[in-house]
Amino acid sequence: MKLARLRVAALGLACVVGATTGPSAQPVAPIAIRNARLVPVSGPPIDAGTIVLANGLIRAVGARVDVPAEAVVIDGTGLTVYPGLFDAFTDLGLGAATTGAAGAATPRPAPRPIRGPQDRPATTPWVQAADEFRADDRRIETWRSGGITTVVTAPRGGVFPGQAAVINLSGERREDVIVRSAAAVPLVLTPPGAGNVFPGSLMGVYAYVRQVFLDTRHATDASRRYDANPRGKTRPEHDRSIQALQGALQAKTPFLVPASSSAQIDRVLTFGRELEIPVVVYGAHEGYAAAARLAKARVPVLVSAHWPEKARDGDPDADELLSVLELRDKAPRTPAALAEQKVPFAFYSDGLSGPSEYLANVRKAVKAGLAADTALRALTLDAAQLYGVQDRLGSLEAGKIANLVVVQGDLLGDKSTVRHVFVDGRRFEGTADATTGSGSGARPSGRGGPSTPPSSIGGAVSGGRR
Amino acid sequence: MTRRIPLLATLTVAVCTAWPAVAQNATAPVTAIRNATILTVTKGTIEKGTIVIRNGRIATVGANIDVPRGATEIDATGLYVMPGIIDAHSHIAVDGSVNELSLSVTAMVGIEDVLNPDDIDIYRGLAGGVTTANVLHGSGNAIGGKNAVIKLRWGKEARALLFEGALPGIKFALGENPKRASASPNAGAERRYPTTRMGVIDVIREAFVEARAYQGRWRGYDAAVKAGDRTAVAPARDLALEPLVEILEGKRLVHAHSYRADEILQLLRLAEEFKFKVATLQHVLEGYKVADEIAKHGAGGSTFSDWWGYKFEVVDAIPYNAALMTDRGVLVSINSDSAEEHRHLNQEAAKTMKYGGLSEEQALKLITLNPATQLGIDKRVGSIEVGKDADLVLYTAHPLSVYAIPQQVLIDGVVYFDRAKDLQARDTRAKAKQALKDKEKAGAAPARSTPTETTPKVETTPRVEGDR
């Protein structure tokens, strides 16, 4: 009987919480999660509190809050609410997984022979992730069901692949999910392709990029002069790449530059200083050896959570180098070392298969010395800060966007289950078991379907409970 | 390139396990090397001599000199001390390819941007007595990229390797390599210009014509500004042409890879046409045929001791090249162009005594003072003289003997290589490695499948980097 009633209630809830298809995807009524442990990140945890979401935003959060009468109440007993997690650098919604087109890693083909830097090889900085993003990427569900609510997604391919966007994994319409477009400019300082096309070498890439920035600054100056008084002057060339970069420089958009070893990090820091551009280093597996220098340079880091690992089907007798062994051993210590030096950093998934692997790897960093709450910050508020959206995302604060992950257990503990995920106030189900990563690709509740066990709806629900 | 953990990492394991380096004399700025046979190179040999080093420089040298109290002493009884070897043609410590093969003129690229301080070949060269290296772009292009002169300060970061104040240089290349003689043409694809020696010289000439024009535009602008013209607009900067303008203005040294006598002459005449001097001809294996012309032009020759038989354009290579050119007044150095060869340049220098009868002092100069002069750093290094940098090698026997091996190598008065310490450290390293392997086995994290790397690597065209 009780079960039947629960089922009825569940269906009722489903109707209320509602359809995810159709234009009005927001839940009709406010949602309140009561008596849950709240981890706001921006402040100390609250052991038994309530959070109210309405119209896609957090309306109230605290130990004692008023719950509107019309709110749908979720019993949060035994559950913990965190801000939704970030994957601070990915290609979700772009590339092969969605379009099935040529792999995300290959540079767009050059339509004409490259005679030098002036032909702007492997350079497409005008491409906006915000314009290309496709919400039907199957990977989105996988990541969201594990608690990742916001991603910074960037085009791939070439030296200047385009510009990244901060995106909430909340819906089908591109227009609805963009939090911030043109949020960062990847600057991939590695040879983009075969060695026989410029730039074919690492030093070629550096020389090319240097020239591009010179050209950008020169063009800014030249077009200003021309616009002020065009008479008698040769019209400046129209250069789409330069235009895009001018915009980025003016907006002080950070450039995301890969660097893994300590020497590479040094090189990138030197280059960034020379070019006078704001730089964010991504990768940074040997960051533990460069933390002080990063701090001095005031350069934030996106730490790849994809720690180096031994190849599975590799040669068991192969004598790996000491440096390789050491890196594998120490890389997970990098976040702790960065934290010690007060280097701002966030995590990104770097090709990991799904959220449980992502979190498991973050856990390794905690085991290696990173404080758990710093780890959580790096997954939430610090990530938001890196991209200038900390005023609207990244913590449980009234007025911020309602991105939450509701977990049974400790998110960074060994065993936890994601029960619900809220993105832009819309509710989605979590994975059955967050630790094994057997993501069932939870769908927003209301669709029903056999793949999601009914128990994932969480604690007993009934409309109107306060 | 393989990575190595730099010595400056503070973690204990790294300190124990990295190849020993930088036995800092931080607390004792005065060091004395005592009782050695000192081969000064410029001022003869001093038996049972002492060198006092202060703040990285040679303070005193002599047979009976006082050693300041508190000095760190290195007992060099039975050892020979000579100036650190200078390798005028090297490709060590480079991250990625040493060639930007895509274009025939790549003066905009530079080794300095991609120095890799973790390259084990730095350590290996150091252990062979090399203290300074002229790290060059490869020979794949008629006009290649800019060089970096470095000291082999193993353990320091990239910027700290640079030889402060060394004149900047650039690599040119003539002959088979820049004309891609060995590349098999893709059917139908247009081959990169040049494919003959005619085109190689043409590429260089055209580049200098462009450079002159560029220089002219900037001079016009500078003049206008000087004259008070506020509307003058600076020309757009072209990083490929600026190094060429520097060559025209005598501010950048040209190091030209070349083999055949005829192409050597072609380049010398071209340089004279544009009123600059070729600083060094590299390899220059037929230099002996046109030694007089080279001497008259004032170019130096940096050559191999005895390599031959590997390419058609070296068919007339002879080990007497260094001696013959020296005899005709060319300033000659012996180089390695190889991470293996630079480990025994002392032996290569000795070969010039055998092939052509150079004296002991002349032979030693080929790997010390002469390359220093060629690189414009002879005020700082290349001989053991008061005031020069304390870049020194302590050998177990006379360096021109096949039996001699370096015991210690100092740069700026700091011991960067110590064979005894190297031998001691081997056990520690092996243990540290085993400990990490055991730790990993115990942890036994699940590993993942090897991804198939489908991105073609640089080797789509046959490798010519560092090619001779």
Add this chain to the structure above:
Amino acid sequence: MNRSRLPLSCLTALTAVSLLAVCPPQAGAQGARTIAITGARINTVSGPVIENGTVVIADGRILSVGAGAPVPAGAEVIDGTGLEVTPGFFDAMSQVGLTEISAVNATNDITETGPYNPQIDAATAVHPATDHIPVARANGVTHAVAVPGLAAGGPGGANAPVIGGQASAFHLDGWTIEEMLINRSVGMVVNWPSLRTRVRDPQTFAFRSRPFREAKDEQAKQTRELARWITDARDYRAARSKGADRIDRNLKLEALAPYVAGERPWLLQATTERDIRDAVAFFVDTHKQKIVLVGADEAWKVAPLLAEKKVPVILGPTQALPGSDDDPYDATMAAPAVLHKAGVTFALSTYTSSDVRNLPYEIGTAVGFGLPREAAVRAITLTPAQLLGLDGSLGSIEPGKVANLVVTRGDPLEIRSTVTHVFVKGVPVSLESRHTQLYERYKNRPRPAAAGTK
């Protein structure tokens, strides 16, 4: 070392080389000569050093050697005061005569195509008039082995040789290979099928990592095939001996037969520690073959095993880079000393053609890193002869042996020493070469008239 390749047509290359070639110094005069070198320091190698000794050569052989050896009447006398006499150096793993200019493929006859070619021998292709012989000989190398089909380092392709052919020993003097030949077949080259986890796609030049299991399976397949060749060769010989007219002649199996029977050694190339272990286990333990380990860069890592199994080694140059960044910097220079201390019998060779003249300096380098000097001289004279069954007539200064000698002013291992005479088969050979001739010519180029050429 990187070598670039030049696709020059065969005809053009030969024409060009012959046009540029100065007359190569040819063989010394034939005919018996009696020569005595008196008052010299004699490194017999087989016995103690003889200070102030005399060596007498007659009919191409050493007639006598000793402190007071009598000088026959009518002998040509060379005053050996201040000179040293050493057995001529023997480069037992070289490419002399099989290549002229390595980048010009038309001049290369080193490696045939196809994985199993035991029937070919290097002597068939040795070019007696090669520039490389006078150059090597001028620095005291009097005889050498040309080795075919030794797989170069790096991932082999489908056609990389497994059995590369027979190595041939010859003197570095003679008008034809027939005059030079010592033994057409002194060793059978076999390249141990290495585990290849990284393979190169020949189309794209890209490297691809291969799963270990796949690489292991491929290796197992190749070693099974190798085992088949060994048993087939044995069976073939047995069958032919009983009924030759009823068994078709098979040149490959015929060539393998003496090696499989242990009459002569396999020249087994295995580079890494694991390869060496696996190769030794296969050839020695399983198939009871006689081997000499060659190209064994990591032999120093398994010295105790090699000593225990009595596997001799022909090391490559000491002047080579270590295989791994973690290897000690002096791994290759100290390798001879390591083997020596462990009791492994070893020789050292250059494995090249153009660098054969540096053989004494390659082994000399090892002395600085711990190899006793006597062992060094031995490694390039008597030991290689012993390993290839030629020590009955070569490798030391003893009566009856062939008179291959090098006479130097100074230590023969030292670069600064001068070679004064080289004897091959008892005849003093010309020390001229293409190099000395170009030297003489350009040394005599008239100097410019103007002063101040300095």
